[in-house]
Amino acid sequence: MAHLNPYSIQLELTRMFQDGQSFFALTKVQDWLKEKQQDPNDYEILFHQRMTPPGSASVMIIEVALKRRDEQPVDEWLQKEVNT
Numbered sequence: 001m002a003h004l005n006p007y008s009i010q011l012e013l014t015r016m017f018q019d020g021q022s023f024f025a026l027t028k029v030q031d032w033l034k035e036k037q038q039d040p041n042d043y044e045i046l047f048h049q050r051m052t053p054p055g056s057a058s059v060m061i062i063e064v065a066l067k068r069r070d071e072q073p074v075d076e077w078l079q080k081e082v083n084t
Helices: 009-018 022-035 076-082
Strands: 043-051 060-068
Touching: 009 022, 009 043, 009 060, 022 043, 060 076
Parallel strands: none
Antiparallel strands: 043 060
């Protein structure tokens, strides 16, 4: 089982959605992109709710899909890191 970082963006977003604070999730991802030296205006940010495997501590997790507005592929490391 993978070790979960309590400060990962994915866990923070999942908590936001569980606590009814999903309104702030977009801003959270935009700030995260800025920290990674990316322009948030270059990306369309989509959220997907996924069920966790049976036996997990939580029922759902939020995954982020990044899509570049210029239709270029999103850097694989960036997409992977946002969902780590």
